[in-house]
Amino acid sequence: MARAIVNAPPRAKRGEIIEIKTLAAHAMETGFRRTQLGELIPRDIIRRFTCTYNGVEVYRVDLHPAVAANPLIAFTTIATETGTLSFQWVGDNGYSVTETAPIRVE
Amino acid sequence: MTTRAARLFLALSAVRLFVGPAAAGEIPLPERRSGYEFMSRETRAVQDDDTGNPGTLWVLDGEALWKRKAGAADRACSDCHGDARESMKAVAARYPAFDPALRRPVNLEQRINACRVGRQKAPALAYEGKDLLALTAYVARQSRGLPINIAIDARSKPFLDAGSETFHRRQGQLNLACAQCHDEHWSGKLAGSPITQAHPTGYPLYRLEWQGLGSLERRLRACLAGLRAESYPYGAPELVDLELYLMWRANGMKVETPAVRP
Amino acid sequence: MTTRREFLVLAAASLAAPTAAKAQLDPNLAAKRKAAYEEALGKVVGGAPVRAGRVKLQLPPLIDNGNSVPLSVAVESPMTAADHVKAIHVFTQRNPLPEVVSVHLGPRAGRAGVSTRVRLADTQTVVAIAELSDGTFWSDSAEVVVTLSACLEEGLI
Numbered sequence: 001m002a003r004a005i006v007n008a009p010p011r012a013k014r015g016e017i018i019e020i021k022t023l024a025a026h027a028m029e030t031g032f033r034r035t036q037l038g039e040l041i042p043r044d045i046i047r048r049f050t051c052t053y054n055g056v057e058v059y060r061v062d063l064h065p066a067v068a069a070n071p072l073i074a075f076t077t078i079a080t081e082t083g084t085l086s087f088q089w090v091g092d093n094g095y096s097v098t099e100t101a102p103i104r105v106e
Numbered sequence: 107m108t109t110r111a112a113r114l115f116l117a118l119s120a121v122r123l124f125v126g127p128a129a130a131g132e133i134p135l136p137e138r139r140s141g142y143e144f145m146s147r148e149t150r151a152v153q154d155d156d157t158g159n160p161g162t163l164w165v166l167d168g169e170a171l172w173k174r175k176a177g178a179a180d181r182a183c184s185d186c187h188g189d190a191r192e193s194m195k196a197v198a199a200r201y202p203a204f205d206p207a208l209r210r211p212v213n214l215e216q217r218i219n220a221c222r223v224g225r226q227k228a229p230a231l232a233y234e235g236k237d238l239l240a241l242t243a244y245v246a247r248q249s250r251g252l253p254i255n256i257a258i259d260a261r262s263k264p265f266l267d268a269g270s271e272t273f274h275r276r277q278g279q280l281n282l283a284c285a286q287c288h289d290e291h292w293s294g295k296l297a298g299s300p301i302t303q304a305h306p307t308g309y310p311l312y313r314l315e316w317q318g319l320g321s322l323e324r325r326l327r328a329c330l331a332g333l334r335a336e337s338y339p340y341g342a343p344e345l346v347d348l349e350l351y352l353m354w355r356a357n358g359m360k361v362e363t364p365a366v367r368p
Numbered sequence: 369m370t371t372r373r374e375f376l377v378l379a380a381a382s383l384a385a386p387t388a389a390k391a392q393l394d395p396n397l398a399a400k401r402k403a404a405y406e407e408a409l410g411k412v413v414g415g416a417p418v419r420a421g422r423v424k425l426q427l428p429p430l431i432d433n434g435n436s437v438p439l440s441v442a443v444e445s446p447m448t449a450a451d452h453v454k455a456i457h458v459f460t461q462r463n464p465l466p467e468v469v470s471v472h473l474g475p476r477a478g479r480a481g482v483s484t485r486v487r488l489a490d491t492q493t494v495v496a497i498a499e500l501s502d503g504t505f506w507s508d509s510a511e512v513v514v515t516l517s518a519c520l521e522e523g524l525i
Contacts, residue, residue, distance in 0.1 A: 002166035007157040017478035025163045027317065030487070032464050058476040066460060066468040066487050068436040069317035070160035074483035078476055148428045148438045152485075298515035299432075314433035368432035 001025070006087055008101040012079035020051070021074040024089050024097065030065035046091035049073055054083035063091075079105045133289065133303055135358045140307050141367055144293075144300040149314070153366035161243060161312040161364025164236075164319045168244025171237060177228025183241075186225065190248055198246035199361050200255050202350040204262045211265050211350045214242050215321060216341060233340035239319050243310045246363035254307065254361060256354040269351025272344060278335030299368065305356035306349070308365020315368065322349055398462065405459055405466035405495075412457050412470075412497060413505045423508035425458075425496040434488045434514040439468075443480035443498040443506070453480035455499040462492035488514050 007021040024046060031043025043065060051059040058077050077085075082105045089097045142150060156162050172183045172190055187193040202211040205220070212220070218241050219230040231238035258266050273284045287296065288304035295301060309322040316324075323345050330337040338344045394400070409418075422444045431437045445453045452475045458468040471482045480498065488494070495509045 002163045002170070005157055005162060005166070021157050023157060023160065023163070025160075030464075053476070056476075058474070060472040061482065061484075062470040062472075064465060064467040064469065066463050066465060068485040068487050070163065072158050072483070072485050074158075074440075075471075075473075075481065076477055076479045078478040080476070146428055146430070146432050149432045152436075152438070314436045317435050 003097045004087070004089065004099050006085075006099050006101050008085055008103065009079075010102065011104045011106070014079060014081075014105050016079045017076050018079050018103075019074065019076055020085070021072070022049070022087055022099075023070060023072050024049075025070055026089070026091065026095070028063075028065065028067055028069045028071060032065070044092045044095075046071060046089050046095065048088075048090045050088045050090075051075070051077065052086045052088075053077060054081065055086075079103065081105050132355050133292075138305060138356065138359050139292075139303055140305055140359060140362065141302040142308075142362060142365065144302045145366075145368060149366055149368060153308075153362070159312065159364060159366055161310075161319055161366065164240045164243040164310070164312075165247050165364055167236070167240035168242070168247075171241050172244055177222070177226035179225065179227040181226050183221070190244065194245045194248040196249055196252050196255070198249040198363065199252045200257065202256075202346055202353060204259070209261075210343065211262055211346055213323075213346050213349050214245060215323075216346070218242060218245070234321060234324055239310050239321065242321065243319060243364050246310065246361065249361040250363055252361055253358050254353055254356050256350065256357055258354060262350070265347045266350055266354055268344075269347035269349070269354075272348045273351055273355075278330065278333030280333045280335075282333055284329070304352065305359055306352050307356060307359050308362035308367070310363065311365040311367055313367050319364065322352075401462050401464070401466070405461045408459060408466040409495070409497070412455075412499070416503070416505055418497060418505040418507050420507055422506040423456075423496050423498045425494065425508040425510045427494060427510045427512050429511070430513050430515070431488070432515075434490075436485045437488050437512065437514075438483070439486045439494070440483040441471075441481055441496045441498075441508075445480045445498075445500070447475050447478060447480060449475050450501070452501045453477075453498050454501055456480065456482060457497045457499070458486070459495045459497070460486075460488065460492055461495070462490040463487070464489065468494075488512055490514055 003025050005023040009018050012018050026046050027044065028046065029041055029044040031041070033041045035041060045065055045067070046063050049061040049063065050057055059075050061073055063071065083103060085101045085103055087099045089095070142153065152158055175182045183190070198214055201214040201217065203217070204210070205212045205217070215233065215238055218238065222228045223230050231241070276283045284304065287301050292301050292303045306322045309325075310319050312319050313325070323340050326345055326348060327337045424442045426440045427437060439458065441456050441458065443453045443456065445451065447453065453473060455473070456471040459466045460468060468486050469482065469484060473480060491513045493509050493511055495507060498506045500506065
């Protein structure tokens with residue numbers, strides 16, 4: 001099951017600002033919708049997205065129901081050193097997804 | 107709404123007056139425009155970028171399913187068809203296609219299920235379920251950029267005609283025919299949204315309204331509900347005939363799967 | 369297609385849930401949501417003044433569908449340890465909830481910004497607030513016109 005797509009450059013120059021684009025598979029149920037019989041569909045969203053770079057948090061987003069389904073989050077970070085970019089999405093009902101991307105910095 | 111009221115409503119809501127081709131004729135190839143051209147720049151950008159296009163999530167799932175063994179025969183799609191990028195190239199562009207065993211056209215979803223049941227000896231996948239959408243999206247993705255190529259012969263002509271008849275017939279409480287909006291009033295507006303030519307170039311597609319990927323049949327059922335007409339169940343011959351007609355009417359246009367639409 | 373049985377259940381449910389129906393017809397809805405926005409904004413900035421500028425909030429002026437609207441925020445900042453953007457908050461004034469996203473970042477981001485896609489319930493004003501390392505707040509706002517698709521599906525088809 002494709003849970004997330006990450007687009008990050010595999011290589012960069014030291015100090016370069018790199019662009020990262022992420023897409024997570026999630027319905028982001030707002031908790032405001034109702035079924036045809038009038039029952040409220042409970043909220044079920046991704047609540048937090050974190051990017052860590054060799055274990056150090058460099059970017060964090062708190063998400064609310066106003067974020068669209070299959071959330072796209074695009075941001076930048078400085079290519080400081082060779083290592084691993086780690087992306088984590090955490091949400092309701094125990095949702096937790098982690099993806100990593102290696103980066104080589106010259 | 108009476109027929110007269112419906113006509114008045116359309117005339118009042120259309121931005122441009124009726125200057126289109128005769129009601130019975132299809133849009134000539136040079137004038138065929140994809141729904142892509144009726145969307146905002148921003149939504150087009152979502153479709154164009156594979157990483158940002160949510161439809162990609164389903165395509166990736168389909169790729170995984172393609173390689174997964176299933177059923178009593180314990181066979182994966184790839185066991186017979188190998189690499190989909192080669193074997194499925196241009197396949198979706200010619201569906202719906204005539205099935206000699208059933209002696210009628212079938213759409214891509216039905217063809218996939220025929221393999222599931224007949225070759226993999228697995229239960230059929232549910233219409234509009236995650237797995238069937240993923241596999242259909244993955245197969246159709248292999249036709250992206252290629253021209254739609256529905257070939258009609260003596261066997262399939264009656265079904266094309268049936269689909270055409272559905273497209274041109276007034277239906278539902280609104281008593282409107284598909285052709286009235288999509289042949290005669292495309293580029294006008296209905297309640298603020300652009301009326302497209304209704305070419306199914308990118309199915310299954312990610313529809314912002316659904317916040318998910320869906321099939322052409324889902325879209326057709328929604329259209330029929332919009333007309334306040336009785337909708338057909340998934341896989342119904344009436345829907346497949348209409349799909350055949352719509353794809354044939356779009357011949358020559360490029361496949362865009364997985365498209366993004368409002 | 370709603371069967372007769374489903375219709376009767378629906379009718380019974382709507383009679384039994386008058387409070388739910390009332391919430392959807394609240395004539396003070398716009399005012400209540402604006403107040404909720406002011407409260408949420410207050411929680412972030414405290415009593416500090418919010419200055420217009422340095423923040424660029426980008427939204428398409430007319431959007432295809434309120435379910436997914438591309439939004440991006442960019443903040444002018446050298447992003448050094450001494451002078452950087454600590455957080456970016458996005459609010460709406462007419463959604464059921466005012467908060468959209470809160471971004472927490474620092475000098476390692478290189479550029480202060482975020483791009484995402486959001487849900488907008490109505491034609492309204494969207495506001496982006498940047499919190500700087502020196503404790504000041506800066507903002508930008510954008511007006512969006514939201515139209516809905518014409519043909520509505522039944523239930524959850």
